[in-house]
Structures are given as C-alpha cells and as structure tokens.
Amino acid sequence: MLDGADIIQSKKDYDWLGPGAYFWESDPLRALEWAQWKKRRGEYENPSVIGAVIDLRNCLDLVSREDVELVKNAYDAFVTIRSHSGLEVPTNQNPDGTENGDLLLRFLDCAVFRHLHEMVDETPDTEPFDTVRGMFVEGGKAFPGSGIHRRSHVQIAVRNPACIKGIFFPRN
DSSP, X not given: OOOGGGSOOBOOTTOTTSSBEEEETTXXXXXXXXXXXXXXXXXXXXXXXXXEEEOOOSEEETTSHHHHHXXXXXXXXXXXXXXXXXXXXXXXXXXXTOOOTTOOBOHHHHHHHHHHHHHHHTSTTOOOOSEEEEEEOOSSBSSTTOXXXXXXXXXXXXXXXXXXXXXXXXXX
16 A cells, blocks of 8 residues: 655656645646646656645645745845855746746746755754645636636645655546
8 A cells, every 4th residue: 555655756956846745736637637748748658646635734835925925035045145156046937849828847936945945954943844835826717807727726745755644546
C-alpha cells in the first residue's frame, strides 16, 4: 500500500509553489487534464490521478493575506540579494509553443518560495512550512463578461510527506 513517503516530490525550478508533492484540491478532472497535457508533450506515458487525505499542518496559505505578505517580503529580500550579487532575477514564462497568458513555468515564483523556506529554516524557533496552498486563476473566462475562469484551481504542495494521511483513487 502506498503512503505519503511513496509520493514523488517535485523539485523543478519552475514549480508554481516551490518544491513539494503536488495536488489539486477537490478537482480530479483538472489533475487529469494536466496529466494528459504532460502525455501530449511526451513527458508521461500513462496519465492517471490519485487522491490524498492531507493534513495541511503548518501551511503557507496564499489565500491568507498575512501569508501573501510573507511571500512578498521574501520576494523583496530575494531581489535585493540577487541585485547586490549581480545575478539576474528569474522570470515566469511559458513553455515553447504555448501561447497562453498564464505563464506556466513559474521560475520567479519558485525561486521566491525556495528563498522563503531558506529564511524560515535559518530563523531560530520557527517551524518550517509543511504545505503550501495557492489559488490560481487560469484559463479563459467561463462566459462573456465573467470574472470566473475555466481552469481556476487550488493547488497544494506537500513538503512534509507525513502530512499525507491516506491515498485513494477518485471516483470517475
């Protein structure tokens, strides 16, 4: 039987929420669309979806203004360090051949999350974040004049595998 320790942690430089095992909150259809897109790009052979029961524990929740402010402060510190070191600040961009305004490769966002996690790790008496949760507006409008977008979703990056309490296959 699988458990949280068996789930692959992504460590790509463009992960939207930084390193972690990624889940779509309450949206197996969006997860399957993503896996099928990866197959079309030649990155996956057999796309599938699993569900998980996740205890967020100490969560960096980007639906919380307080937590968004933490990320903004981490960005400010990251940019200052990079500029003083003469290093470029990464940018978010799209994969080659993708004409999409969503900037799917989140190099800047990922670098800022990594920097924030390093800052937390270096701060005495501060608990590291077990999970990162973010809401993303993505895709075209659901209907003309709408503020609702077709692929908006909530993602969770699980950094601590102990937060994954169980794994299951979602119903069709």
